[in-house]
Every structure is written in C-alpha cells, then in structure tokens.
C-alpha cells in the first residue's frame with residue numbers, strides 16, 4: 001500500500017463510516033484507506049498485509065513441505 005500523491009508507504013485503513021462505506025463498499029470488496037501525510041483518501045480491495053489467513057494457501061504449503069521431506 002503506497003500513497004500515489006506523496007509516495008507515503010504508511011497509509012492506514014480507516015473505519016467504515018456512513019451508509020456508502022458500510023453498505024456499498026463491502027459489496028465490491030473495497031476498504032477505505034487514508035494517507036496520514038497528505039490526507040488523500042483511497043479505496044483498495046485489500047485489508048492490508050498484516051491479516052493473511054487463507055486456508056487454501058496454508059494447505060498448499062503443508063502439502064509441498066510433505067513432498068520435499
């Protein structure tokens with residue numbers, strides 16, 4: 001995640017506020033983000049890199065590790 005306006009690499013995800021962000025954005029999988037430097041707001045289809053818990057990926061990794069060992 002990087003700000004396209006000031007190249008800040010620490011933009012933060014905002015809490016959903018209002019009807020549009022709470023009701024409409026989830027339908028398309030968008031999340032509201034904001035740059036703390038220039039206050040530019042963005043909509044990304046990402047929740048951020050800190051929360052990655054995909055069962056399919058972990059399963060694939062477990063299978064590959066079993067094959068190599």
Ligand SMILES: [Zn+2]
Pocket residue numbers: 003004005006007008035036037038039040
């Ligand atoms: Zn910025």
